[in-house]
Amino acid sequence: MKLQTATRLGLYAILELARDPARTLSSADLAERFGVSTHSLAKVLGTLSAAGLVQGGRGASGGYRFIGNRRRITLMDIVALFEPAPGSRAKEPGEDTEIGGALQRVLTEIDEIAEATLRSISLETMLRARS
């Protein structure tokens, strides 16, 4: 499964912040930790903040902290903020043909399994698994 860079950064950021909800980290701190630009991280944090998952200050030096529920929020909740919703993509050329339809059913099956997996893993489970 290929995730967009923003999705991956969103997952990195939320997991890092959720590890210790009392801790505040700036987008610069997080960017350095994951070896990415502060600009990319700031954009991602803006999305997480608008979704009510983190609370943050302004600018690169403003700190962010996790304000969600680790047991309730799943990896899919984060992925859904950055990736197009399942079923919302435009139809691909050839999809209406017999072969195109058959291929699409296989791809949909893969998507459904991926979504079920992401939806089944809470931040709490993920953080417990890595410690």
Place this chain on the structure above:
Amino acid sequence: MVTIRPAQAFDLAAISALDARLTGSDKPQYWQEMLSPDRHFLVAETAKGGLAGFIAGEIRAWEFGQPAAGWVFAIQVDPKTRLKGVGSALFEALAGRFKAEGVTRVRTLVDRKDHLILSFFRAQGMVAGPSLQLDKELP
């Protein structure tokens, strides 16, 4: 606080009722068969003697070509006692019984759209197993 103990015949009515309430399908015969000695059928009992939940499983060897593993067939927890560790206590008790019988793996099958139960098993440390379930409607 709950006590985990083996299910007895007198538990069947409450087990069946809880399951029917949560799944919408009444299957008393199925639960009756779970009392078979080769199965592990455990209940979680509240301090007042009520049913807080149950779990059922069995050790199966060479099922689908796989060496012996403990299979969890069913787990249900009364919604009134959820988020209090009842499901985890049942799972740990069953896993302990499997381990005592010498198996080192526990498996289950879950509806991939049932996010609640999928999340529960994930939280117990379970991950995707070596098999893929395949399915076909017969014409």
